[in-house]
Amino acid sequence: xxxxxxxxxxxxxxxxxxxxxxxxxxxxxxxxxxxxxxxxxxxxxxxxxxxxxxxxxxxxxxxxxxxxxxxxxxxxxxxxxxxxxxxxxxxxxxxxxxxxxxxxxxxxxx
Amino acid sequence: xxxxxxxxxxxxxxxxxxxxxxxxxxxxxxxxxxxxxxxxxxxxxxxxxxxxxxxxxxxxxxxxxxxxxxxxxxxxxxxxxxxxxxxxxxxxxxxxxxxxxxxxxxxxxxxxxxxxxxxxxxxxxxxxxxxxxxxxxxxxxxxxxxxxxxxxxxxxxxxxxxxxxxxxxxxxxxxxxxxxxxxxxxxxxxxxxxxxxxxxxxxxxxxxxxxxxxxxxxxxxxxxxxxxxxxxxxxxxxxxxxxxxxxxxx
Numbered sequence: 001x002x003x004x005x006x007x008x009x010x011x012x013x014x015x016x017x018x019x020x021x022x023x024x025x026x027x028x029x030x031x032x033x034x035x036x037x038x039x040x041x042x043x044x045x046x047x048x049x050x051x052x053x054x055x056x057x058x059x060x061x062x063x064x065x066x067x068x069x070x071x072x073x074x075x076x077x078x079x080x081x082x083x084x085x086x087x088x089x090x091x092x093x094x095x096x097x098x099x100x101x102x103x104x105x106x107x108x109x110x
Numbered sequence: 111x112x113x114x115x116x117x118x119x120x121x122x123x124x125x126x127x128x129x130x131x132x133x134x135x136x137x138x139x140x141x142x143x144x145x146x147x148x149x150x151x152x153x154x155x156x157x158x159x160x161x162x163x164x165x166x167x168x169x170x171x172x173x174x175x176x177x178x179x180x181x182x183x184x185x186x187x188x189x190x191x192x193x194x195x196x197x198x199x200x201x202x203x204x205x206x207x208x209x210x211x212x213x214x215x216x217x218x219x220x221x222x223x224x225x226x227x228x229x230x231x232x233x234x235x236x237x238x239x240x241x242x243x244x245x246x247x248x249x250x251x252x253x254x255x256x257x258x259x260x261x262x263x264x265x266x267x268x269x270x271x272x273x274x275x276x277x278x279x280x281x282x283x284x285x286x287x288x289x290x291x292x293x294x295x296x297x298x299x300x301x302x303x304x305x306x307x308x309x310x311x312x313x314x315x316x317x318x319x320x321x322x323x324x325x326x327x328x329x330x331x332x333x334x335x336x337x338x339x340x341x342x343x344x345x346x347x348x349x350x351x352x353x354x355x356x357x358x359x360x
Contacts, residue, residue, distance in 0.1 A: 001359075002317060003316075004317075004350065004351075004354060004359075007321040007347070008351060008354070076279070
């Protein structure tokens with residue numbers, strides 16, 4: 001039943017990612033009208049709970065989604081199985097989560 | 111008699127045929143030259159080789175009319191029912207390469223061991239489980255009901271294993287139930303007379319079941335009866351997920 005749970009987790013995370021990507025793209029197109037620099041970006045994102053929640057949720061969903069996808073590739077192409085497969089999956093999840101959340105903190109912390 | 115009629119030989123150059131010869135320990139290709147004939151099928155070519163060039167060539171066929179599903183082989187790298195595949199439709203540069211079906215163990219030459227293919231039908235609960243006895247009236251099924259239409263769309267499988275040979279997921283994961291078994295399960299799930307739905311959903315929702323499918327659609331591309339196992343598997347995925355969310359799986 002593990003495969004079914006992973007399948008559901010990957011579909012649910014995709015459902016979360018899709019609208020957040022559209023928000024991100026829309027925001028970028030809107031924000032760069034008339035030029036943009038790092039100071040302007042940080043002025044908008046620092047202290048903003050909205051952007052913290054938006055990108056925080058995005059990072060969590062991506063970490064779940066990508067780790068499961070990578071697990072499928074490793075299992076089918078490199079024939080990884082069992083504990084090794086689980087360890088690599090959790091490691092990729094942790095790496096994506098930590099680096100992603102670190103980036104979110106960097107732009108939203110006041 | 112067209113099937114083995116040697117008197118109709120045309121003036122076309124002979125076909126250069128490479129046939130895989132071997133056993134479970136390995137093998138190699140052997141070259142033959144086969145006379146070209148009008149309306150010649152791949153099965154005609156293989157049969158000509160056995161009767162005129164090498165009587166020890168092993169292969170499997172039965173009906174010769176696309177009903178029994180026994181004669182499937184790889185032809186120029188693509189799984190095909192050889193009795194209904196015309197040479198002139200698939201020949202490249204006047205040559206043919208014929209191999210045993212992919213994803214199945216070889217017994218000898220072009221004959222595969224189909225045991226795992228049929229075992230997976232059993233694992234997927236691919237048998238009808240009636241709920242009525244002989245003393246009850248025959249169930250009245252409307253051929254136009256949405257559920258019956260879905261079931262009918264998946265019923266014409268002839269067990270040729272072409273979908274199984276074309277499936278990359280089977281190649282990657284030897285436990286995967288495969289398109290044919292899952293397609294069969296889907297048709298039974300939509301049969302109003304069947305009572306084995308709960309056990310079948312648990313079987314196809316397991317770790318080697320329908321959620322392994324990547325929807326690459328090799329099965330639908332090469333199915334000789336133009337079935338769409340990918341669509342059947344997608345239906346099973348939805349059905350299993352709903353049962354799981356409602357707590358009714360296993």
